[in-house]
Amino acid sequence: MEIFPTDAQPDAFVARCPSRQVLVRLAEKWTMLAIVALAEGPVRFGELKRKVEGVSQKMLTQTLRNLEQDKLITRQIYDEMPLRVEYELTALGRDLLPLIQAIKDWTEVHFREIVGEAE
Numbered sequence: 001m002e003i004f005p006t007d008a009q010p011d012a013f014v015a016r017c018p019s020r021q022v023l024v025r026l027a028e029k030w031t032m033l034a035i036v037a038l039a040e041g042p043v044r045f046g047e048l049k050r051k052v053e054g055v056s057q058k059m060l061t062q063t064l065r066n067l068e069q070d071k072l073i074t075r076q077i078y079d080e081m082p083l084r085v086e087y088e089l090t091a092l093g094r095d096l097l098p099l100i101q102a103i104k105d106w107t108e109v110h111f112r113e114i115v116g117e118a119e
Contacts, residue, residue, distance in 0.1 A: 008116050030063040032100045039097055042086040
């Protein structure tokens with residue numbers, strides 16, 4: 001695999017540019033909804049699963065792991081019985097939130113036009 005030069009200008013249209021991988025991650029099916037669901041602060045897994053209807057436990061787990069790997073969220077484990085785990089946006093995730101929130105809001109305003117329903 002060819003390495004992207006560190007002095008090169010990022011360009012997501014270039015296949016080997018790491019910025020493309022970031023866009024691909026953000027475009028995954030559950031990523032944006034998970035980020036918006038964390039907007040109000042720390043949330044437990046079960047709360048996230050209830051809020052993001054339709055996501056399977058497996059896919060939510062995978063999405064959260066990816067977001068944690070990408071430094072967009074943190075996972076805090078509390079040594080309690082039963083074990084408690086909370087997810088929260090990092091500073092980087094909070095910086096991204098307004099953009100994703102705007103896309104979600106735009107979609108909710110314009111979905112009828114897109115799917116062809118009368119207004």
